[in-house]
Amino acid sequence: MLPLPSGEFQAYLFDCDGTIVDSMPLHYLAWQQALAEWNCDFPEDVFYAWGGRTVVDIIAALNERQGLAMPPAAVARRREDLYRELLPRLTAVPEVRQHIDQAHRRLPFAVVSGSTRESVTASLETLGLLEKFDVLVCAEDYTMAKPDPEGFLLAARLLGVPPESCLVFEDTELGIRAATAAGMASVRVPEAGQRRTVGRQRDRIGEASAAF
Known part of the structure; x- marks a missing residue:
């Protein structure tokens, strides 16, 4: 224990x-799938280093880093939907x-x-x-x-x-x-x-x- x-x-x-x-591996997979639709890169080491930050905060930081204009609410919704599809694999x-x-x-x-x-x-x-x-x-x-x-x-x-x-x-x-x-x-x-x-x-x- x-x-x-x-x-x-x-x-x-x-x-x-x-x-x-x-759940972190599942969350990362959902992030990758959601962000790929916006040609946004999210390296795995950065994902784990940012553990504890809110979803909206992460999207804003990625926008700033990569000069993107991803809509936070829409990307967060898409990521959430993809994560829910992976829930049967959760432990x-x-x-x-x-x-x-x-x-x-x-x-x-x-x-x-x-x-x-x-x-x-x-x-x-x-x-x-x-x-x-x-x-x-x-x-x-x-x-x-x-x-x-x-x-x-x-x-x-x-x-x-x-x-x-x-x-x-x-x-x-x-x-x-x-x-x-x-x-x-x-x-x-x-x-x-x-x-x-x-x-x-x-x-x-x-x-x-x-x-x-």
């Missing part, structure tokens, strides 16, 4: 994509789901995501997790994207829990910085590639042990 920092926490706050749900991040299952009903939960409410709801419903969360704070609910702490502070306020009593689960550097700025403890969720590497290492260790 993912190790947590020491402390008595009164609430858990989770990023969604890449933290609760292993949960097992190390995080263990903590959700273990602490459910014992602590209140919130999601703080840069994705739209529609996207977050669809992802959590697909995995049967939506009902476990007391509060959803999504892109429409705040104005300053991570690493600004606005989203996390709003979630704490809605839960009625002091920021210093919240523990944040995040997979991006921007998210960790936002949690720190909010005065919250945090735990870094390994990215998908890191989790798979560790899993393969454990499998090899298990195979070697079995050989003896």
